[in-house]
Every structure is written in structure tokens, then in C-alpha cells.
Amino acid sequence: MSALIIAIFTIVCFIIEAVWVDVLGVLFKPNLLIILIIFFNLFRGIRYGLITALFAGLLADSFSVKPFGINIFSFVICAYMATVIKMYVYQVGSVVSRVLMVFFVTLINILVLYFLNVMISPIAFSEAFMCVLIPQTVMTVLIAPYAFEKFKQCALKLFA
């Protein structure tokens, strides 16, 4: 039952991201899947964060033409790193600490994906920095507090 609820959350976040890209373009798209992984990691522990990472990676890899597993691997690393960063940064009830976690985990996700993508096709780091790292990190951090609130409201009802 928990896995089904996590799957629904993941699918909804993925659909929101896809609609965002369809309507507004890809440049300033927030990474809702990363926020969701961190949310479940904080809300229910590493196991739930890991399941979310696997579902999120499966969806992302299905739409991609890159080798299957790149996004799964990246999100799994993010789920683990969220647990590590939580020990040093997170304070219960602190919005700033949650936003900081989102910032660091998003950075890790982008760097892992950059190194994996560079193995397939050459991408200049300056290009990735300007076109992916900066816009995605900024938007994800800005959206994070609102997203956490909404996830919490829905999760409290569904996991009750």
C-alpha cells in the first residue's frame, strides 16, 4: 500500500514536470522528483526515500533515450546522500535546513548526471553549469518550501 502511494506521488510529480516543460519550456523546470525523494526520506526514512528514487528513476529513464538506469542510479545516490546530509544539516521544523538539503542534493544529482552523460556525448561543463545547474537549482530551491507543504498535507491524509 505504501509503495502504491509513493508511486502515485511520483507519477503526479512527473506529470507536473512534463506539463511544465510542454507549456513553459525546460530551462527553468524545477526538479520535483528530488524534492519528493528528500521529503519521503525525512518523513518516513531512507527506505521510503529509496523506493521513491527507484520509481522516479524508472519514469525518467523510460522517457529518455540514454542507457536505461542512468536516472535510477542518480536518484538512488541522491536518496543515500539525503540521509548523510540530513545528519549534518537538518533540524526538525526548520524550513531553511530543508531548503539547504534540497540545494545540496540537487547539486549532487546534477553532477552525477553530468558525469554519466559526458560518458555518452561530450558536454562542456560551462554549458551544463549555465543551462542546467544554475536554473534547475534555483527553481528547485524556490519551489521546495511550497512543495514540502503540499506533500506533507497529502501524505498525512494518505498515510493516516
Next chain:
Amino acid sequence: MFERKPKTFIYFIILLGAFLLIFVRNSFITSLKFKITGSASLPIRIVSFPFKEMKKILFYHRTYDEYIRLKRDNNELRSRMVGFDELLRENTRLEKLFNFKRQSIYSSVASNVIGRDPSNWNATLIVDKGSEDGIEIGMPVMSAVGIVGKIAEVSAAGAKVVLISDPSFSVTALARRSREVGLVSGTLQGMCRMKYLSAQADIKVGDEIITSKLSSTFPEGLLIGEVISVYSAKDNPSASFIVKPTVSLSQIEEVLIIQKK
């Protein structure tokens, strides 16, 4: 997390499994991917529809400007078409006369775009024609105005198109005016870059870039885009050129998949 526990070992196995999955090549994975994309594409299109309609209403003036431009281009093309029928007949007659065989014949399959990859790292479309319709990996994909990309993955009822703005895409191209040859590949900015040209290459802003006959994938002479900027560092023997694709890749809804016979 770093204490010796069975859980740590299990987490390590999961991480290792995810890493090794990258190197697995199996037709089951391809069919699984298309099942997931097929299921997810419909709700995405349903949710996107009202936002897209709203965008069309809000930016109606752009649509009107585009309509005026297309109407003018259409009239110009119609006037050029006069006499082309006669030229085509004469060409066919001369081919028969000199026993000249065409190197290849192309047919095309029209296909609708049913989804796109929302990732920042890829530029991919999902179309609703697959191997059942004769689609194969590597087939070029075009629109009415220029090249769009090529088929990267195929299932029975669908296919994925890697766009010309994807960093993993590349095609041999040349400038229509000066015939300088280079390689066009995608960038993360949604544009293309033409590279492997010398700093003295005769390419200017505004030059049209077309596919070269050296390309094994694309027929020659197809429009890729227009040069919008030049990058040439001092003391660097090579230059690269940013090419804006002719096709509006973010708004494309129908494509033509070229089948070589």
C-alpha cells in the same frame, strides 16, 4: 549508516545493481520503457491541453505574424512552381535516355508527437509510429521546413526521436552559400553547434546550413537552420558556429519519418 549492519550491505547492493543496470541491453527493457511512456503520455497530454490553449490565446499576435509570413512565403513558392512540372518531365525523360539510375528513393510516414522527455539533459520526442509501420532505428525525421532528428528507439507501436538539439545528435552539414563542411551537433541551450571548421571558414551570421551528401543518415540538401553567432578564440585554429534550428522543436506536433527504399 556507516556502521557494519546488514542494511548497509543491502543498500550497497541496491546501488551496485542500479549502476550495473546502465550496461544492460535487452529488448525487454525497451518494451517496458514504451509501455510506461505510452501509459504516462495520455495524462500528460490531457493536463497540458488547457495550458497550451491558454498560451495560444495569450500569444495570438505571434500566431498572426506567423500567418502573414507563411502566406507571403506560400505565394512566392507558388510563383516558383510554375514551370517545375515541365522541368520534372524533362528530367525523367533525360534519365531514361541516358539510362541514369537514381541512387535512392525516399518515402515518408507521417507521425504525431505524443510525448517528450522533460529532462534538461535530453531533447527527445515520442511518436506514435513504430516497427509495425516500417520504422527502424536511424531513420531521419523531418518536418515540412527542415530536419527534426532521427529515430533512436523503436517498439511495435511507437518510437523515440532524438532531436537535432540533443548533445548526442550529430550530422555532417555544409553552408549553402560557401559549401564549407562541418559537423552539426546539439547543445543544452536548445540550439546546434557547427564545429570542426577552420577559423578562416567562410561562414557568416545568417548563412543557411543544410545536410551534406557525406551524411549516411540524411538525404543531402535538407535545411538544418541558420547561423546566429560565431565563436572564434584568438590564436585558435578552429571556429564553431551556433546554428538556430529552422524547426521550432518545442512546438512541433507532427513529423515525417523518411524511409529509404
